[in-house]
Amino acid sequence: MHNNIRKNIEAKLNQRLTAAEFEKLSGWFVPIQLENKVQFVNENQISRNLYFVDSGATHTFIIDKKGELHTVQFGFEGYWIGDMYSFFSGKPAIFNVETLEPTTLFAMNYVDFEKACKQITKFEMFFRILVQNGYLNSLQRIASTFSEDAEQRYLSLIKKQPDLLQRVPQYLVASYLGIKPQSLSRIRQKLVKKK
Amino acid sequence: MHNNIRKNIEAKLNQRLTAAEFEKLSGWFVPIQLENKVQFVNENQISRNLYFVDSGATHTFIIDKKGELHTVQFGFEGYWIGDMYSFFSGKPAIFNVETLEPTTLFAMNYVDFEKACKQITKFEMFFRILVQNGYLNSLQRIASTFSEDAEQRYLSLIKKQPDLLQRVPQYLVASYLGIKPQSLSRIRQKLVKKK
DNA sequence: CGTCTATTTGAATGTACTCAAAAGCGGTGG
């Protein structure tokens, strides 16, 4: 049942978990089944959970003062998501997370996370790598936002995740790129004409 | 000599270091004196160092295909800087770092960093918190870049760091905000007229 | 004082935006 988590951890660590380690970890990850369009992390509410996406899709977003939605990140199979700020600080979340498909998650609460880090050094190592990678990715995203125009960012995105548009409505892709749905539509039509 | 590092670590950990711990750590942090405008981390070159800014100022930046500079972050007294990507992966750096003033750094290389994490649990904890905070900050910066216009971002910035414009040339502040120097100049003049 | 760099200002341009409406698409119920 928790095999995807195991694979995910072992792949990032480049090291296998023992049967005992895996069994312990499994006990801390609670499966959650969610329908499409279910919001399970809410801005301004405490969310001391870490989630692993076993199957399905999610997006993490904020709503600005004008009521507009901005996607911070998508989450698919094998992604670790949640509101890290709330998870670590215990304060209200700064992001929202919602399913984009029927989704199966595994959730770990903060108390168990601390246990896991203490008892299973490999998990602590794994998680440190996870946060490091997340940090590096977001720094690069900042850099690319400033150095590339929307068209280039769109091209980079579909190169990295060619299936994104098959799974995610275009207006959410636009919100991830930092542009309006109309603008993304025009960019796409321009690219079609180029060929 | 290394007192600022000690204060910094103890403040973030909310816990004191023992004399023995501090002594060990001090040995791994090598002081570096740099003049103004010295670039000590170069894109495409390996940089397996972590830096603590003891005094002075730095900026981390990229140069895009058009040759334009984009500031990713500034570093002042008490900041931890460097190219995390290169530091952790051992691959060439993706960012450049340069002094903006005569600056005193403490540098720790990756080998010593690993020793420090192993031998001093508090340091490992501290560093994890540091990376976590960096990650959260950059996620929030992504969110604000998309949800706020340049004027709002400028106002938030000078609210957070009122002394920034006293220490950093305006064109670098513009590059941090993701706009051109001319645009920042116009935003500022518009704000003066509003009052 | 002169030179170099940073900042400001002006005018024209361009890119993405807003507002608005039409077309496309999927699902539901008559």
Place this chain on the structure above:
DNA sequence: CCACCGCTTTTGAGTACATTCAAATAGACG
């Protein structure tokens, strides 16, 4: 099976804001 509804995407026209190119002013430093 088709008509209708809601939602997404596309398209059109006018607008706004930051950009570019250019030149003038201001500041810093020798």
